[in-house]
Amino acid sequence: MTIVIKGNFIDTPSPEKFRVREEGYLVIEKGKVRGYRDTPPRDTGEGQFFDYGDKLIIPSFCDMHLHGPQFLQRGLGMDRELIGWLNDYTFPREARYGDPAYARDAYEVFADSLYQAGSLRSCVFGTVHRKGTVILAEEMEKRGLAACVGKVNMDSNAPDYIRETGEESLRETVKFLDDMAGFSRIMPIITPRFVPSCSGELLGKLGDLAKERDLPVQSHLCETVQEVAWVKELFPEGESYSHVYDKAGLLREGKTLMAHGIYMSEDDLDRIKRTGTALVHCPDSNLNLASGIMDTSGLMDGGINLALGSDVGGGHELPMNRVIISAVQSSKTRRHFLGRGRELSHEEAFYLATRGGLSIWDNTGCFDEGCLFDALVIDDRMPHREELTLTDRLYRYLYTSSGGDQITARFLEGRRI
Amino acid sequence: MTIVIKGNFIDTPSPEKFRVREEGYLVIEKGKVRGYRDTPPRDTGEGQFFDYGDKLIIPSFCDMHLHGPQFLQRGLGMDRELIGWLNDYTFPREARYGDPAYARDAYEVFADSLYQAGSLRSCVFGTVHRKGTVILAEEMEKRGLAACVGKVNMDSNAPDYIRETGEESLRETVKFLDDMAGFSRIMPIITPRFVPSCSGELLGKLGDLAKERDLPVQSHLCETVQEVAWVKELFPEGESYSHVYDKAGLLREGKTLMAHGIYMSEDDLDRIKRTGTALVHCPDSNLNLASGIMDTSGLMDGGINLALGSDVGGGHELPMNRVIISAVQSSKTRRHFLGRGRELSHEEAFYLATRGGLSIWDNTGCFDEGCLFDALVIDDRMPHREELTLTDRLYRYLYTSSGGDQITARFLEGRRI
Numbered sequence: 001m002t003i004v005i006k007g008n009f010i011d012t013p014s015p016e017k018f019r020v021r022e023e024g025y026l027v028i029e030k031g032k033v034r035g036y037r038d039t040p041p042r043d044t045g046e047g048q049f050f051d052y053g054d055k056l057i058i059p060s061f062c063d064m065h066l067h068g069p070q071f072l073q074r075g076l077g078m079d080r081e082l083i084g085w086l087n088d089y090t091f092p093r094e095a096r097y098g099d100p101a102y103a104r105d106a107y108e109v110f111a112d113s114l115y116q117a118g119s120l121r122s123c124v125f126g127t128v129h130r131k132g133t134v135i136l137a138e139e140m141e142k143r144g145l146a147a148c149v150g151k152v153n154m155d156s157n158a159p160d161y162i163r164e165t166g167e168e169s170l171r172e173t174v175k176f177l178d179d180m181a182g183f184s185r186i187m188p189i190i191t192p193r194f195v196p197s198c199s200g201e202l203l204g205k206l207g208d209l210a211k212e213r214d215l216p217v218q219s220h221l222c223e224t225v226q227e228v229a230w231v232k233e234l235f236p237e238g239e240s241y242s243h244v245y246d247k248a249g250l251l252r253e254g255k256t257l258m259a260h261g262i263y264m265s266e267d268d269l270d271r272i273k274r275t276g277t278a279l280v281h282c283p284d285s286n287l288n289l290a291s292g293i294m295d296t297s298g299l300m301d302g303g304i305n306l307a308l309g310s311d312v313g314g315g316h317e318l319p320m321n322r323v324i325i326s327a328v329q330s331s332k333t334r335r336h337f338l339g340r341g342r343e344l345s346h347e348e349a350f351y352l353a354t355r356g357g358l359s360i361w362d363n364t365g366c367f368d369e370g371c372l373f374d375a376l377v378i379d380d381r382m383p384h385r386e387e388l389t390l391t392d393r394l395y396r397y398l399y400t401s402s403g404g405d406q407i408t409a410r411f412l413e414g415r416r417i
Numbered sequence: 418m419t420i421v422i423k424g425n426f427i428d429t430p431s432p433e434k435f436r437v438r439e440e441g442y443l444v445i446e447k448g449k450v451r452g453y454r455d456t457p458p459r460d461t462g463e464g465q466f467f468d469y470g471d472k473l474i475i476p477s478f479c480d481m482h483l484h485g486p487q488f489l490q491r492g493l494g495m496d497r498e499l500i501g502w503l504n505d506y507t508f509p510r511e512a513r514y515g516d517p518a519y520a521r522d523a524y525e526v527f528a529d530s531l532y533q534a535g536s537l538r539s540c541v542f543g544t545v546h547r548k549g550t551v552i553l554a555e556e557m558e559k560r561g562l563a564a565c566v567g568k569v570n571m572d573s574n575a576p577d578y579i580r581e582t583g584e585e586s587l588r589e590t591v592k593f594l595d596d597m598a599g600f601s602r603i604m605p606i607i608t609p610r611f612v613p614s615c616s617g618e619l620l621g622k623l624g625d626l627a628k629e630r631d632l633p634v635q636s637h638l639c640e641t642v643q644e645v646a647w648v649k650e651l652f653p654e655g656e657s658y659s660h661v662y663d664k665a666g667l668l669r670e671g672k673t674l675m676a677h678g679i680y681m682s683e684d685d686l687d688r689i690k691r692t693g694t695a696l697v698h699c700p701d702s703n704l705n706l707a708s709g710i711m712d713t714s715g716l717m718d719g720g721i722n723l724a725l726g727s728d729v730g731g732g733h734e735l736p737m738n739r740v741i742i743s744a745v746q747s748s749k750t751r752r753h754f755l756g757r758g759r760e761l762s763h764e765e766a767f768y769l770a771t772r773g774g775l776s777i778w779d780n781t782g783c784f785d786e787g788c789l790f791d792a793l794v795i796d797d798r799m800p801h802r803e804e805l806t807l808t809d810r811l812y813r814y815l816y817t818s819s820g821g822d823q824i825t826a827r828f829l830e831g832r833r834i
Contacts, residue, residue: 072800074813075813076813078745078763078812108800290752290753325733332705332707335707336709338755382489383489384513387510392493397492
């Protein structure tokens with residue numbers, strides 16, 4: 001079926017600049033963009049026509065790193081740094097997700113909020129609990145979202161109440177993959193929490209499983225100075241933090257996402273680049289936990305595949321328009337107050353939030369011909385709006401929207417959800 | 418008339434810690450707190466009883482520095498620094514406020530948003546236009562807000578279309594004071610834009626006027642390196658930036674507010690402390706325009722009177738709960754990444770946002786006996802809320818609320834507005 005959409009289209013096919021097309025028509029066929037017209041297409045057969053008048057239409061957001069069970073704990077323990085925050089706030093709360101009814105109540109609100117915020121694609125951590133994580137996937141599927149959802153693996157350095165044995169962790173992961181077989185847009189993803197939470201043996205077996213079933217992988221990498229030193233202590237023979245993942249087969253060509261990547265050695269940089277692993281920048285979380293500021297411009301300019309994540313609950317902002325602004329602000333801090341790197345432009349940050357790290361899915365994140373049509377319609381009515389260019393309207397939306405408040409329609413793969 | 422309010426009260430009589438009182442009763446008489454009880458007071462005469470059950474009740478916010486006419490331009494020109502942003506974005510837009518109908522449309526939305534966000538007291542810049550600024554005051558008065566509102570003075574270094582002559586600037590300011598005579602909770606405030614926008618003569622006359630009518634004063638101070646150098650060039654005989662204001666009689670004992678104060682000389686620090694001038698920290702604006710990071714902890718510890726401001730539109734966040742988080746994040750950046758100062762605690766930032774710089778008004782900003790009762794009622798319903806302490810509920814509200822979305826009632830001087 002063909003659909004035609006009228007509106008003001010803004011996207012970033014490349015990170016250098018916004019492509020702005022005023023009052024045009026986008027033709028969508030089988031969920032993909034077939035073409036763009038300045039004038040109404042003559043015949044769309046039995047298709048549908050959506051007239052969004054003078055509204056803005058942008059690609060929907062992809063949130064490439066966040067934790068579903070931490071949604072309700074946003075803002076708690078923000079006087080801690082990473083390890084203290086995990087032990088004092090996060091692990092005790094994640095333990096509660098062993099109760100399916102508890103998980104259901106929490107994940108309903110989480111999935112609603114993700115839908116509202118327009119993060120139509122995401123890569124989400126659950127907890128160690130298989131059933132709870134299936135519930136997370138169910139709630140996201142119900143709302144029509146596309147996502148990778150992972151049951152977390154932890155057999156080391158965690159409190160008893162949340163630690164699995166290696167055997168149990170693997171067995172439950174295999175069962176989780178079976179549970180996920182019937183889903184349409186929610187895919188499973190291999191999710192070791194981070195190196196300190198997993199034995200070398202478990203990491204190796206997860207790597208084998210990922211290869212066997214050709215699955216994507218997500219985890220954390222080089223988030224804090226303390227954590228990097230801890231990994232060195234736990235795996236003294238490793239050449240770097242990422243070497244531990246690599247050895248286990250967890251840096252899968254274009255299929256792995258690693259959150260943070262702030263304290264990267266030369267070996268880390270080589271390995272991440274060579275394997276096409278995407279690093280996920282989570283600026284809010286990195287500020288809240290005083291972890292550090294990622295060298296976004298240096299990494300991008302060095303050809304490393306970057307993405308953007310809310311990292312809820314270390315990050316407190318779910319809406320990706322807010323994460324875009326945090327990323328720009330963080331790069332300004334690094335440039336102007338630390339004297340390092342260059343500013344990330346708004347265009348680059350927008351690109352990261354719509355197209356970054358998307359090799360996991362088919363071509364999407366912009367309105368080029370052949371791309372899946374994933375989009376948000378923005379109603380930014382305000383007095384004197386006529387004075388603003390379309391780009392300035394986009395800026396104002398990015399800076400001032402609290403998330404869903406200005407989104408009036410959401411499309412995923414050409415269907416309104 | 419007596420009113421009794423039931424709920425969970427949290428406030429910061431001093432910046433060190435939250436005072437948390439669970440399910441108690443506050444008795445209000447003639448707009449002021451008369452006392453707190455653990456049990457329902459027996460007889461309130463003909464008074465009213467408000468039962469807010471298990472909701473949170475906190476002091477309302479005071480936004481001590483922002484620009485009404487810049488509300489609609491939030492997010493624009495954020496690739497500029499201060500002077501470029503003023504010339505390219507701000508001055509051309511402020512010029513439009515010479516048209517009363519234009520101003521009315523814009524200020525209606527601004528005043529609604531301030532009310533929604535719970536910033537029930539504020540110090541607001543208008544534009545150079547007297548009529549437009551009276552309209553700003555009218556719209557704020559209509560919504561029951563308390564504020565100082567200033568007609569801006571500019572007779573130097575500004576484009577023709579927005580520059581006044583010194584004579585005109587003074588005459589219109591005197592007329593503005595007359596126009597403001599009939600307002601109940603909106604007071605006029607003397608508002609030279611900043612030193613570079615005013616001749617020494619105009620500054621002196623504004624100082625005389627402030628003294629004659631015993632008026633508060635607001636302006637900008639030491640925001641960027643470039644601006645400080647410019648002031649030195651314009652007033653080479655001045656011992657410091659603040660000396661220029663001081664000489665003009667504009668640092669009025671406990672009645673002056675100066676935004677920013679990032680690049681302060683020893684002379685500036687002495688003068689600001691000696692005159693009891695409040696410095697207004699505007700963390701978002703300072704990041705957006707890459708101005709710098711204020712030494713909040715050093716200034717507080719040094720006995721300088723601090724306040725907090727959204728600085729809309731250099732800042733893009735109007736709600737003060739968001740400005741509190743920005744202030745904490747900025748101090749973390751300064752402490753952990755620049756190695757300077759200490760972290761501002763959440764308690765301190767909350768104190769600044771509720772009690773900071775309030776010497777302009779009678780005693781308010783907490784629920785001590787004798788304080789004016791200015792308060793917000795917060796409905797933070799979420800699954801599993803029962804697991805959270807009242808303080809953690811406050812943290813979650815501060816970090817996650819987009820502004821008005823969780824505020825269900827607003828009280829100013831004991832009256833629901």
